[in-house]
Amino acid sequence: MKKKFKTIFILLTLISCEDVIDIDVNNAEPRLVIDASIHWLKGTNGNTQLIQLSLTAPYFDDAIPPATGANVFILDSSNNTFNFIEEGNTGIYKNKNFIPVIGEIYNLNILYKSETYIATETMTPAVPIESIEQKNDGGFSGDEIEIKAYYTDPENIENYYLFEFLILDTNSSTLEVYDDEFTDGNQIFAFYSDEDLESGDQMLIRNSGISERTYEFLNILLQQTDEDSGDPFETQTTTVRGNCINQTNPDNFPLGYFRVSETDVFTYVVE
Numbered sequence: 001m002k003k004k005f006k007t008i009f010i011l012l013t014l015i016s017c018e019d020v021i022d023i024d025v026n027n028a029e030p031r032l033v034i035d036a037s038i039h040w041l042k043g044t045n046g047n048t049q050l051i052q053l054s055l056t057a058p059y060f061d062d063a064i065p066p067a068t069g070a071n072v073f074i075l076d077s078s079n080n081t082f083n084f085i086e087e088g089n090t091g092i093y094k095n096k097n098f099i100p101v102i103g104e105i106y107n108l109n110i111l112y113k114s115e116t117y118i119a120t121e122t123m124t125p126a127v128p129i130e131s132i133e134q135k136n137d138g139g140f141s142g143d144e145i146e147i148k149a150y151y152t153d154p155e156n157i158e159n160y161y162l163f164e165f166l167i168l169d170t171n172s173s174t175l176e177v178y179d180d181e182f183t184d185g186n187q188i189f190a191f192y193s194d195e196d197l198e199s200g201d202q203m204l205i206r207n208s209g210i211s212e213r214t215y216e217f218l219n220i221l222l223q224q225t226d227e228d229s230g231d232p233f234e235t236q237t238t239t240v241r242g243n244c245i246n247q248t249n250p251d252n253f254p255l256g257y258f259r260v261s262e263t264d265v266f267t268y269v270v271e
Contacts, residue, residue, distance in 0.1 A: 030055040030065070032055065032117065034255070037261070038098070038260040040260075053110070070093070102262060106123065115248040115249055117244055117254055120258075124209035126264045127152060147205075149163065153186060157180075165203060199271060206265050242254070244257065
């Protein structure tokens, strides 16, 4: 999610000084971070899927260390096994024969450094994005471009959605989650607004069907990382735990999430 932070520069007249401040930050033992988002794009067979494993790192480190040498596979309810093979020593694991089925239950298994991590999710369908509406004088001061992505919620079914607005020119993205508590069976829209959006910018708008558990996880995570929540360096109120469990050593729990979603993609060029 794209974050915007403002830096304030203070000019001191007549007096100029520079102090070096060393901050002593406690370093915890690295934890496994699981990015296992299985996307079945509408109109494709969904056979090629990626899972990325990394490790937590000290606060001031620039590099994110990959978790290499893991054994990664997914099982479906018919005991079909989909093995994910690591590409070099990147921590990126790929499978080219995955079989996505709406309503199918998938079980993720990861063996890393003699510990077993597991998670379970169900493939959730996505509704198509029907149209895009653009407004050029949006925002509080009227200087933002607003984008509305319209879709129709299925009636009498609890639905949860993850919308991703990806700006290709700046390689930035914004995530939004929605439920249908007050919009069941109606046409509704996902909303995106940005003062830096310009005419000609290319966008990918992705709508993924997600489970209620995934919605709750992402909703809490987005609230804690919201750019309007206050100090960007403030401590989060709590560690947001995903649906992945360390079966061998529960105290050494991983971070991240496992989800399996059908995804609809709409390409849009800002007018």
